[in-house]
Amino acid sequence: MKRRIFIGNSAKVGLGVALLGTYACKQTKKENEMDETMAEETIDEVESDALFFELSLAQWSINRMIRQDGLDPYRFAEKAKNWGFTGLEYVSGLYYPELEKENFSDAAMKNFVDKSNAEAEKYGLKNLLIMVDGQGNLATADEAERKAAIENHYKWVDAAKAMGCHSIRVNLAGSNDPKEWVPAAVAGLTGLSTYGKEKGINIIVENHGGLSSNGALLAEVMTKVNMDNCGTLPDFGNFCITKKDPKDWSAGCAEEYDRYKGVKELMPFAKAVSAKSHDFDAQGNDTGTDYEKMLQIVKDAGYTGFIGVEYEGNELGEEAGIIATKELLEKAGRQVS
Numbered sequence: 001m002k003r004r005i006f007i008g009n010s011a012k013v014g015l016g017v018a019l020l021g022t023y024a025c026k027q028t029k030k031e032n033e034m035d036e037t038m039a040e041e042t043i044d045e046v047e048s049d050a051l052f053f054e055l056s057l058a059q060w061s062i063n064r065m066i067r068q069d070g071l072d073p074y075r076f077a078e079k080a081k082n083w084g085f086t087g088l089e090y091v092s093g094l095y096y097p098e099l100e101k102e103n104f105s106d107a108a109m110k111n112f113v114d115k116s117n118a119e120a121e122k123y124g125l126k127n128l129l130i131m132v133d134g135q136g137n138l139a140t141a142d143e144a145e146r147k148a149a150i151e152n153h154y155k156w157v158d159a160a161k162a163m164g165c166h167s168i169r170v171n172l173a174g175s176n177d178p179k180e181w182v183p184a185a186v187a188g189l190t191g192l193s194t195y196g197k198e199k200g201i202n203i204i205v206e207n208h209g210g211l212s213s214n215g216a217l218l219a220e221v222m223t224k225v226n227m228d229n230c231g232t233l234p235d236f237g238n239f240c241i242t243k244k245d246p247k248d249w250s251a252g253c254a255e256e257y258d259r260y261k262g263v264k265e266l267m268p269f270a271k272a273v274s275a276k277s278h279d280f281d282a283q284g285n286d287t288g289t290d291y292e293k294m295l296q297i298v299k300d301a302g303y304t305g306f307i308g309v310e311y312e313g314n315e316l317g318e319e320a321g322i323i324a325t326k327e328l329l330e331k332a333g334r335q336v337s
Contacts, residue, residue, distance in 0.1 A: 054305070092132045126164075173212075176211065210242075242254045277324070
């Protein structure tokens with residue numbers, strides 16, 4: 001016998017609430033699942049937008065502001081911060097007018113270090129390296145001259161350590177004969193890197209003209225030096241081995257090494273990377289270098305450190321050129337696989 005069960009108004013309300021509660025729980029669960037899916041998609045989007053490198057500014061990008069317009073070189077950190085960079089790459093030569101007056105005395109070098117540190121700390125930026133020029137030929141076949149050049153760099157190793165940098169960038173100027181240049185470069189780098197190792201500082205070489213712009217030869221030198229604190233700073237654009245007129249840099253290049261081949265050869269030893277730029281087309285791409293292709297080479301090498309903006313163009317002013325290069329790096333960096 002079937003029994004009828006009558007539900008009063010209050011009971012009906014209770015049952016309705018219970019059913020709505022069940023429905024609401026299902027809806028809440030569904031909404032939570034949707035929220036989680038959307039959150040995962042948002043995270044994926046953020047991760048896909050993230051660059052595989054950090055951005056630093058090479059001080060040479062503002063060399064005309066300093067040398068021609070009278071900008072205080074100690075405003076470097078301020079400028080870099082305003083343009084959105086997090087790392088600083090100093091250029092020794094931009095401080096030579098004050099340092100040479102004191103013959104690079106300990107006091108003068110300390111002043112450079114202290115003021116640079118104070119500015120970097122003030123703007124929350126990281127000191128990365130010092131690009132050292134004009135301190136002698138490290139790849140000369142003349143042993144006495146090479147020894148003097150090695151010792152001239154010691155003060156910059158000490159400065160880099162005091163500033164919390166990881167490296168100094170050096171040049172390998174010297175002989176133009178590969179048979180002389182390779183052993184001389186190995187000797188010069190080994191001597192300086194031995195001192196650098198004691199201080200915990202890397203000695204890195206940029207392709208910077210002459211035989212140092214021959215990627216295969218510079219890679220050979222790195223292999224023969226075979227020290228953990230000796231490496232390279234591949235530059236996207238410095239692959240001119242010989243100029244048409246050595247006294248006139250504007251005359252053009254007589255012999256140029258393939259830049260993509262060169263960067264690929266130097267990346268296994270890279271402890272920093274320099275994104276050289278000059279002029280840009282209407283789409284914001286550098287007219288001399290395919291940045292996406294170059295960054296793919298850098299990424300394929302497993303590099304995840306800083307890439308320094310080094311603008312050297314003439315069509316745009318320095319500030320506009322720096323920003324254009326930064327934006328190009330950000331755009332191209334998100335296109336690489």
